[in-house]
Amino acid sequence: MSLFFLIAFALLCAALYYLCPxxxxxxxxxxxxxxxxxYCGAGALPFLLLTxxxxxxxxxxxxxxxxxxxxxxxxxxxxxxxxxxxxLKAQTRRGQRAVFFAVLLLNFGALALLKYASPAAQAxxxxxxxxxxxxxxxxxxxxxxGYLIDVxxxxxxxxxxxxxxxxxxxxxxxxxxxxxxxxDQLAPQLMQPHRFDMxxxxxxxxxMLWGFFKKKVIADRALPLVSEVFAHQxxxxxxxxxxxxxxYSLQQYCDFSGGIDLVTGIAELMGIRLAPNFKRPxxxxxxxxxxxxxxxxxGAWMRDYVFYPFALTRPVSxxxxxxRARLGADAARALPAALGNILVFLLVGVWHGATANYVLWGxxxxxxxxxxxxxxxxxxxxxxxxxxxxxxSRAFYVFRVLRTFLIVNIGWYFDRAxxxxxxxAMLYKTAFAPAFAQLTDGTLLALGLSADDxxxxxxxxxxxxxxxxxxxxxxxxxxxxxxxxxxxxxxxxYAFMYFVAxxxxxxxxxxxxxxxxxx
Amino acid sequence: xxKHPNLRRAVRLCIFLLGFALLxxxxxTHLIQTDTIARLTLHxxxxxxxxxxxFVGSSIVRDHFNAPLITQETGLNAFCATVxxxxxxxxxxxxxxxxxxxDPQWIVLVTEPYNFxxxxxxxxxxxxxMPFLSDPANxxxxxLRTTDEDGYxxxxxxxxxxxxxxxxxxxxxxxxLRHFPEKTYxxxxxxxxxxxxxxxxxxxxxxxxxxxxxxIRTVVREYTGYHxxxxxxxxEQLALYKQLCEENGAxxxxxxxxxxxxHALAEPGFLDYNDxxxxxxxxxxxxxxxxxxxxxELMPRLDxxxxxxxxxxxxxxxxxSRAFCRxxxxxxxxxxxxxxxxxNRWAYLDSIxxxxxxxxxxxxxxxxWNPALEQDEARVRELARTQDVFLAxxxxxxxxxxxxxxxxxxxxxxxxxLQDYGVDTLYACEPGALDGQTLRVxxxxxxxxxxxxxxxxxxxxxxxx
Numbered sequence: 001m002s003l004f005f006l007i008a009f010a011l012l013c014a015a016l017y018y019l020c021p022x023x024x025x026x027x028x029x030x031x032x033x034x035x036x037x038x039y040c041g042a043g044a045l046p047f048l049l050l051t052x053x054x055x056x057x058x059x060x061x062x063x064x065x066x067x068x069x070x071x072x073x074x075x076x077x078x079x080x081x082x083x084x085x086x087x088l089k090a091q092t093r094r095g096q097r098a099v100f101f102a103v104l105l106l107n108f109g110a111l112a113l114l115k116y117a118s119p120a121a122q123a124x125x126x127x128x129x130x131x132x133x134x135x136x137x138x139x140x141x142x143x144x145x146g147y148l149i150d151v152x153x154x155x156x157x158x159x160x161x162x163x164x165x166x167x168x169x170x171x172x173x174x175x176x177x178x179x180x181x182x183x184d185q186l187a188p189q190l191m192q193p194h195r196f197d198m199x200x201x202x203x204x205x206x207x208m209l210w211g212f213f214k215k216k217v218i219a220d221r222a223l224p225l226v227s228e229v230f231a232h233q234x235x236x237x238x239x240x241x242x243x244x245x246x247x248y249s250l251q252q253y254c255d256f257s258g259g260i261d262l263v264t265g266i267a268e269l270m271g272i273r274l275a276p277n278f279k280r281p282x283x284x285x286x287x288x289x290x291x292x293x294x295x296x297x298x299g300a301w302m303r304d305y306v307f308y309p310f311a312l313t314r315p316v317s318x319x320x321x322x323x324r325a326r327l328g329a330d331a332a333r334a335l336p337a338a339l340g341n342i343l344v345f346l347l348v349g350v351w352h353g354a355t356a357n358y359v360l361w362g363x364x365x366x367x368x369x370x371x372x373x374x375x376x377x378x379x380x381x382x383x384x385x386x387x388x389x390x391x392x393s394r395a396f397y398v399f400r401v402l403r404t405f406l407i408v409n410i411g412w413y414f415d416r417a418x419x420x421x422x423x424x425a426m427l428y429k430t431a432f433a434p435a436f437a438q439l440t441d442g443t444l445l446a447l448g449l450s451a452d453d454x455x456x457x458x459x460x461x462x463x464x465x466x467x468x469x470x471x472x473x474x475x476x477x478x479x480x481x482x483x484x485x486x487x488x489x490x491x492x493x494y495a496f497m498y499f500v501a502x503x504x505x506x507x508x509x510x511x512x513x514x515x516x517x518x519x
Numbered sequence: 520x521x522k523h524p525n526l527r528r529a530v531r532l533c534i535f536l537l538g539f540a541l542l543x544x545x546x547x548t549h550l551i552q553t554d555t556i557a558r559l560t561l562h563x564x565x566x567x568x569x570x571x572x573x574f575v576g577s578s579i580v581r582d583h584f585n586a587p588l589i590t591q592e593t594g595l596n597a598f599c600a601t602v603x604x605x606x607x608x609x610x611x612x613x614x615x616x617x618x619x620x621x622d623p624q625w626i627v628l629v630t631e632p633y634n635f636x637x638x639x640x641x642x643x644x645x646x647x648x649m650p651f652l653s654d655p656a657n658x659x660x661x662x663l664r665t666t667d668e669d670g671y672x673x674x675x676x677x678x679x680x681x682x683x684x685x686x687x688x689x690x691x692x693x694x695x696l697r698h699f700p701e702k703t704y705x706x707x708x709x710x711x712x713x714x715x716x717x718x719x720x721x722x723x724x725x726x727x728x729x730x731x732x733x734x735i736r737t738v739v740r741e742y743t744g745y746h747x748x749x750x751x752x753x754x755e756q757l758a759l760y761k762q763l764c765e766e767n768g769a770x771x772x773x774x775x776x777x778x779x780x781x782h783a784l785a786e787p788g789f790l791d792y793n794d795x796x797x798x799x800x801x802x803x804x805x806x807x808x809x810x811x812x813x814x815x816e817l818m819p820r821l822d823x824x825x826x827x828x829x830x831x832x833x834x835x836x837x838x839x840s841r842a843f844c845r846x847x848x849x850x851x852x853x854x855x856x857x858x859x860x861x862x863n864r865w866a867y868l869d870s871i872x873x874x875x876x877x878x879x880x881x882x883x884x885x886x887x888w889n890p891a892l893e894q895d896e897a898r899v900r901e902l903a904r905t906q907d908v909f910l911a912x913x914x915x916x917x918x919x920x921x922x923x924x925x926x927x928x929x930x931x932x933x934x935x936x937l938q939d940y941g942v943d944t945l946y947a948c949e950p951g952a953l954d955g956q957t958l959r960v961x962x963x964x965x966x967x968x969x970x971x972x973x974x975x976x977x978x979x980x981x982x983x984x
Contacts, residue, residue, distance in 0.1 A: 004673060198528035205532075490535065497539055498546070506674035508642060508681065 002507070003216065003514075006262070007208065009036060010173065014201075014269040022193035026167055029190060029270075033172035037135070040176070044134030047114070048170060051107055051137075055144040056158075056165040058103030059151040063158035065095040100152045104145060111141045116354040136176040138351065140169050142301055147183040149305050156183050164191060171272075173263035177256070177514050179277040179297035186274070194271025206478045207265030210467075213500050214258030215514075218460045220505035222251040224448025230416050233426050237435020240443055241426045245409050248416050250461060252515065253282065256295070259514045280468045285400040287368050287407055302344045310343055311336035330377045338370035345369065352415065357423050361414035368407060456503045463496075546679040547650060553693040554647040555707060556581065557602050560721040561616070561651045562700040564600055570621040571595040572847075573769075574721075575610045576629035577644070578603040579776050582830045584629070585840040586720035592844040595624065599721030602648045607756040608640040608668075609648050611763065612661035616652055618767045625847075626769045628760065631776045631829075632747040632792045640665040645675055646682035651697075668752070724833040731779065731825040735876050736975055738828060739781045739914070747792035754799055761803055772847075773800050775809040777839065779825050781875035783811060783867075784914035790864045808846055809860060810839065812867045817859035818842035822875070868916040873970035877913035877923070877962035879946075879977045899945065906947040913962040913973065924961040927953070928976060934959070955981040 013032045020028045038045055069092025073085060080088065114137065118129040147168070150156040159165040168187045169175075194200070229236055229244035236244075257278040264274045277296050284290035291299050310316065316336045324332035342363065349362020372379075383391045390396055410427070417423035429435075438444075445451065470477055481489060560581070564570070572595040574584045581601040589597040598621075600613045610628060617623065645665050652658045666672045674681060684690045695703030704717070714727040757773075764771040775793050783789055793809050800807035810818075824835025831839070849856045861867040884903050902908050911923040925938040925946040937958075938946050942965065946958070956979055963972040 002670070196525060198525045198532070202528070202532065490538070493535075494539060494542060498542065501543060501677055502546075502680055502683070504673075506671065506677075506680070508669075508671045508674035 003212070003262075005039075006266075007212070009039075010208075010266040010269065013172075014204075014266075017194075017270045018196045025193040026164065026191050029171065030163060030167040033167065033170040033175065036172040037170060037175060040135050041132075043132055044137075047110065047132075047134040047137060048140060050110065051141055051144050052166045052169045053162065054103050054106050055148050055169070056162045058099050059148055059158040059165075060160070061099045062096045062148075062151050065092060065099065066154070068092070069095075096152060100148065103148055107141050107145055111137055119354045139178045139180055140175060142180045142298070143178075144169050146180065146301055146305060150183060159183075159187070167191075171267075173266040174274055177259050177263070178295075179260060179264075179275050180301050181275060181297070186272075189272045197271060200268050200271045202482055203478055204265045204268035206481065207261050207268060209265075209497065209500065211258045211261030211263075211265060212504070213460070213496075214254040214261065214464065216258075216504035217500055218457065218464065219251045219255035219258055221449070221453055221457055221460075221503075222247045222254075226251050226416065228447045230418060230422070233417070233422050233429075236429075236443070237433055237438045238426075238429035238431065239434040239436050240438045240447075242430050242434075243439070243444070244447075245412050245416075245426075245430075248412050249282070249405075249409055250457075252412070252416075253278075254464070255515045280472055282405055282408075283401055283468065283472050284404045284408075285397065286372065286404055287365065288372060290404055290408055291365070291369075298348070302348065306347060307340040307344050311340045316340075331374065334373040334376060337373040341369035341373065342366035356420035357414045357417050360420050360423070361411055364411050364414060459499075460503070543677065543679075546683075547677065548697065549694055550679045550684050550690060551646065551650060551682050551693055552684055552689050553650075553696045554603065555692075555696060555704060555711070556717055556723050557647045558651060558696045559700055559704055559717055560599070560601060561648070563719065563721065564598060564613075564617055565620060565653060567598070568620045569596045570598040570617065570623045572597040572625045572627065573614075573617055573621070573623045574599045574601075574627045574629055574774075575614055576601055576776075577605040577609075577631070578723075579631055579829065580629045581721060581723045582725060583776070583836045583839050584627075584722065584843065585718070585724070585833070585836050586722045587718055588837060588840050589844055590720070592841065593848060597720060598623075601721055602644050604641040604644045605648070606640045606644065607753060607760065608661055608664040609644045611664070611756065611760055612648060612652060612657055614760070614763060615657045615660075616654065618763075618769075619654060622767070623769050625772060626764050627772045627774055627843075628757075629774045629776055630796065631778065632789050639668045642671070642675060642681055646678045650678065722836075724836065725826060725830065726833050727826050729826045730823070731827050734828050735779065735781045735825075736878075736973070739785045739876055740878065747786070747788035749792060749795035749799060757799065758803060761805055771805050772850075773805055773807040774843065775807065775811060777810040777813060777821055779828065779875070780820065780822050780871055781914055782828075784871065784875055784916065790867075794864065806850060808850075808856070810842065812861040812864075813842060814859055814861060814870075817845065869918060871916050872919055872967045873964055874913040874915045874921055874962050874973055876975070877911060877921075877960055877973050878975045879909050879911050879958060879960045881977070881979065882908040882910055895945075902945065902947045905950075907950050907953065909946045909948075909953075909958060909960075909977070911944045911946070911960040911962065915964060919964045919967065921962050922965045924972075926959050926961070928957040928959040930957075953979045955979065 009032075013029075016028060016032070017025060034045070037048060069088065072092075073080075073088055076088075077085075114131050114133050118131055122128050147156065147165075151158050159168070164187070167190050168181075168183060171181075171186070171190060174181060226244055226248045229241060230248075233241060260277040264276075267274045275297055279293040279296065281290050281294035284293055316339060319339075320332045320335050323335045343366070345362040345364075345366030346359065347362070348365075349358045349360070352358040352361070386396075413427050413430075414420065414423040417426060444454075449457075467477055470480075481492065484492065572589065572593060574580045574586070574597065578601065580599050581603070584597070584599050586597040586599050589595075598617075600617055602609050602613065605613070614626060645661070649658055649661060652661065662675060666675050684693060692703065692707065695706070714725055716724050716726075718724050761771050773796070775796060778789060789811075793811060797807050797809060818838050818841070821831060821835045821838060824831040824838070826832050846856050846859060861870065882899055882903050884900060899908055899910070909925070911925070913921050913923075915921050920942055922940045922942055923938075923944060924936070924940045927935040927937055929935070937948075940961070940963070946960075958977045958979060959974055960977075961972045961974045964970060
């Protein structure tokens, strides 16, 4: 599916949206969302329908069992003693739980089957299974299951109308690669008709332009170098590998966040605000901070639906109590968080792929976060010894940002390498066999990028960093641009748009699709 | 409008976007590179209204159909409407452009497998042609035709990206050629390659002593397996082209360009393609002449005039142009011209009693493919156990047997005979005996020694094994 098709389709949809009578606006969105998904691959539609219908029916069932239980309790309130009331509540909960787990199992089972059956078969030496992996299946499965959990926990009332629920699952801008939306945040916006407002149009177009810039000018231009070095890591020394990892940092961020900016901008054209998914992650001061700024919607999903439920389980509570007795209050407080982080990142790693490198990547992040949680008291003591002047200084801030950047980049070795062994070999070479001569002997010009490509990437990255710094300092860049005097605004936008038009990687040069769409 | 701020801002946005579109249009026409000869050709064609015999195609037309000479010989005003690397979409666009001011009696579409085996237009041809098409409808049609094939909508629309000016002098040249083509050419001429000159009527003459021998020797090998085919898309476009000519009162003739013999020998796909095209033209009722099959009575073999793999110097162009004029005049007079051409590929191949190029390979028993598989493999493998084995080969037709001679070539050009002419394709020696030296093979057709010999050098690195 071409990015240009998405943009053209989105602009057409936005025009139709405002021409459509208010009461049918959500119907239009549903129709165009399904049309878009069918265009991306009609064969994947049954899976989308399966998730939609099973989740809708399951949530409705959970809601009805709950309502029936409440009604029964209310009707027999006077005649039941406390134990009987408790038994009735438990019976209701059991019914809900059965449905809840059935739907959860069905959807995550389907996801696991489609995503992991083929690699598992290959790992066992069996012939590869030719299973279709529907586009965006992880994202709409996570989004739907989030809704189901909210209904099960009584945080959200079940949606009665299957078509309205179908729109929540399939809203086309965020269907392919997120962000993973919460029902209570997105659904009301989708159902509510939005009036034509040039603020939305201008802001949406600007965000789309920015996303396009990140994806097509930076990410796709950096891609050949990353692909070449990671595919043939044996041919390169550690210095070139380090360059490739840095490029991967840039490429991955611009691919994913650029795509998110684009779809967020598309939604804004129609007055719909999607949850932010990135918040300048490379300015993070710790790994925990990084994961609160990177793929925020997945992090929040994992926090709410995995981390907290896990940390509050009885075994973890017992373990925490035991730790309090033997290791003290700090360790007892940190232990559930440490274990939760390891579990969450193990799951995130496996979500990326069922291979050892992803598992190692997940565990690497999980263990660092776990250690951070456990060593928190020690950090506090070190900070106290350094004094507030040092800790709050710019230099210390820069040190922390660079340290986090380094930690994250070590993780990227595992995330991007084709095999765990490759990642370890690349790390070893980076540390002990850099072969610096490859940086100057023309090797860098034989990695799929020309001198022009490097120049364009340098200018583009400088623009990206400048804008990010402004945003980090609290400047609302889009608002600031739109508030400029007309001549300055037009000149700035024309210059930027011309730069983008002249330097985006087009189909003729092998532009790539969104890397997260395959998850 | 003040009561409708949204409407006012929407209008402002539209004006802003329109302004940007104009900026892109300016970049597309002024901030690009320009092919000087293509521009001159287009400009001259747009200025003229007297073209009677038009040749349409790529650089093979521009370089090989001497329009001034053909005008002299036939009495019809000839013109070469060309853009380098043009395929059918460019030919259609060029012809439409010509019909805007001219009513030619004949359109001669000149084809070669490279630019006719697919309807996909190279971006290079598009960038050179599209900015100078005067009719917006033709421009749009051409754009859609090219993008329909490859989906490169934005790459082909934003020409300043792939074909952008690299320097200020590029911009000055483009602006000059766009607005004052003749004056600019006169100025540019001083710095241009002195071996080429634009002769008018779209003909570019090459006068150089360089010849394609080295390129043929080092580039052209035996059949690579690439299959040139007349695809359905090409057939459709050819039929459309015929219709276009008919609608404008012109008769269509197709001419198959005579490639270097080495290509015909090395790539049977060329011959397949030519056969398909001839048959399709016959189906459509379009006269088609394959000048690859020209008998010596019509014109001599042209291999000696190629200065690269595809193009000939002016002398070769003159010979081809005169031969064309003879065929054209005889055909239009209703005469049977079939006698000037070999009737089929077998008769043509039988006429090639020489070899165009030879080569040697060091036999590597572990290579996934090696030439011994097509020779006496068992013998080669046996020999290779104890010796270094070199295998010679050459391009030749099946009915003739080549003979090879192996010599050791010194740095000063001296030669030491290792193995005299014979049909054996192998030369074997003690392991390492030739390391660091140059082995030369000579090849010729046995029994046709008078047709000459060709050679190839293999520089054997030290410790070749």
